[in-house]
Amino acid sequence: VKKLENASALKSDEERPVSGSLGLMAKARSDREQLVAALYADARYEGVVTVTIDGKPLDDLPPDAEFKGPQPVPVSIDIATGPKFTLGNIRLQGDAAGLMSADYGLISGGDAGSGAVLKAEALIVRTLKEQGRPLAEVTDRQIVADHATSTLDVTLTVAAGPVAGYGPTTVEGTEKVDRDFTEYMTGLKRGRQYSPQEIDDARDRLLALEVFNSVTFKEADKLDADGNIPIGVQVSERKPRYFGVGGTFSNTEGLGLEGYWGHRNLFGRAEKLRIDGKISGIGSNDLGELNYNAGIMFEKPGVIGPASKFFAGVKTVLEHPDAYDHFSIKGSAGLSYELTKKQTVSAEVALDYSRIHDAFGKHKYLIASIPLQYVYDNRDNRLNPTSGFRVLAYAEPSYDILSGAAFLKLRGEGSAYQSLDSASKFVLAERVAIGSIVGTSLEHVPADRRFYSGGGGSVRGYAYQDIGPKDFTGQPIGGLSFFETSVEMRIAITDTIGIVPFVDAGTVSTKSVPDFSDVKVGAGVGLRYVTPFGPLRIDAAVPLNRDPGDPHFGIYAGIGQAF
16 A cells, blocks of 8 residues: 555645646546556556546546636545466567576566566666677567466567677767766777676766766667767766865764865866865863864876776874874875776875874884775665675885884774665674784884774774773873774664664784783664765763773764764
């Protein structure tokens, strides 16, 4: 019943006036078509929908019927659903004769809904297109409903068409974005064998440039003189400039405010420029010990192929966490490459000058490093995932030009998401992270490059960076290794509101191998409010094995899931 009510515009709009008698009749006819379609989608091919207006059947009303009077016009919709049909005889003919119908969900006795049949058609055509045949299509469809047995016989005739390569790619709709660059970024080389997956990847790649609101690919309905398939691309551009503000809050870390300005298309080829600034520790630190962070980042896509991106940036930091006082300015440049849609590698060179005052005294560093990173990500949604997983592997060989110390920083992180029901109302999320620094002692590693744990981004319920070894004053000194893990049960109460019970655990060690003898555990519950730009998050947690000086609880607020 709910599906039928959702398909009825007359029902959903019953409190809204229509545009006269003609408007009411047009809406009623459209409603009947939609309701019949809803019945067919539910495999009810004997279903009958009868609409009456002011007591008269819709089909008996003249085209110019008038409904007058001060009262609302009564409309009645009667639906006889009839029995639910199942699939009977299934035949695939033509170039699909060698395919197994069961592989596409067409099974005798199975779902006969119109949506299931149309989905099977699309999958069959997709299979043939994946053989390099862009003109594959269903040329004949015979659907016979046997009302005596409540079965649906389906016969599909499919023409595969010839194998073909890509013809010319024509781009339309560009204004400030270079048209030749847009064609280049599709990665569709003329003459290479056609692939529908490559078309999908090209669409995603253009959208990932963030300069287009929409991207539509249209394949020609016939091959060109060379036997290739011409490709049309229609784009709509976004505004190039953007800006925004954001904030975070924690009772242990204070208030954080940030702002940014950016340009998506600096020189006409989707070059990005972004300037960020952030102040944190407001309300937690003295005014003279607030934390400041500012940076400028430049990106240029397509430098050595459509899957590549050059990036460079300068960042400066002035911060005063409990573990150290730190000022630095860092410059870096690198290249990232998309191996596949799910795999990305990156490498960069960086030079970082810093002044740090920590438990080991005051030091200056000039660190040259080569950060290397690999990411595998097959999550269904990066802002609010319900399935899939993400794996990150990071290695950064570093050399301090001033002291001669050399060390290697390693970090691995994985997160997985599993929906426990078909509607994704219950999602189990897990995260594990581990890291190690090898090659030198703790005091020769700059404090900002050591490992820390505790706070909103790691083990909730504890103060920021407060888990692990401490100096004689009780301040954290960081470590050469760490381990963290988190488990959340993300429960959707409504479409926009959810609750999240969670448990976090972590440990930090002065050795290069994690020490599990003193693992800190925090637990709590969070509230989520889903928005188009990600969930708004509020978490409250308590430390389960609290030490003297640890907070009794922690409250954290931000944008996005915790991981």
